[in-house]
Amino acid sequence: MSAGKIYGVGLGPGDPDLMSVRADRLLRNARHVAFFRKPGRSGQARKIVNGMIPEDAIEFPMEYPVTTEIPLSDPRYNELLSAFYKDCAARLKALSDQGEDVIVLCEGDPFFYGSFMHLYNRLRGEVNVDVVPAITGMSGAWTATGDPITWGDDVLTILMGTLPEEDLAQRMAQTDALVVMKIGRNINKVKRALQKAGVYERAWIVEYAQMPNQTVTKLSEACDKVTPYFSIIIVHGQGRRP
Secondary structure, eight states, X not given: OOXXXXXXXXXXXXXXXXXXHHHHHHHHTOSEEXXXXXXXXXXXXXXXXXXXXXXXXXXXXXXXXXXXXXXXXXXXXXXXXXXXXXXXXXXXXHHHHTTOOEEEEESBOTTSSOTHHHHHXXXXXXXXXXXXXXXXXXXXXXXXXXXXXXXXXXXXXXXXXTSOHHHHHHHHHTOSEEEEEOOXXXXXXXHHHHHHHTOGGGEEEEESTTSTTOEXXXXXXXXXXXXXXXXXXXXXXXXXXX
8 A cells, every 4th residue: 555645735815716726626636634723613724625625525623732821931832732743743644654645724835834834844754745835824915905015125024923022123123024923912012013113104904814804904093902813914115116
């Protein structure tokens, strides 16, 4: 029996029409489909492919043991996630050893801040892994604003909202164009950092980029409400142009 293959399939920013032809083909012929989700949730990646995978496909929801319940600095955080990824990788390898191909659903691009990377590092060299790239969520977000993100020689910086406030402010002040990801409960910290860097008035927030419930708002005009974790803040470059 020949071994199966594990596919890390990028789904793009959220609109199924923005998937690659290859991703679409793999999904419509899938026998085993794995995806990440919070316990009790359907999972954003799984929602994107509703109606695309065969009804008889066997699904493997990989439920995070922890997300924001304990701080990143708590040693238990890495311990829990490390054990989780190890277990998931073992289950995928077992399917591959049985000759089965498995599609792992990945929001955005599999190699861009995604959970699949942690499986990939545990599986590479052990099984045949194929990664299908995709449009990133940040590309979907800046396109939604209706303005180019960079011009001429602009330098683009991508930051995580989980960074310390002073680190955020310093890096924000040193770049031309900016993307801030992983917002959620970090929104007030990110706002303060943008203000310190002098770019707050140029910032936009995009929630659910390229999804049916997408919103695009000038950050300074956004209502104070719960901000989704996967919101993205955009500051456009103002660089050289003809």
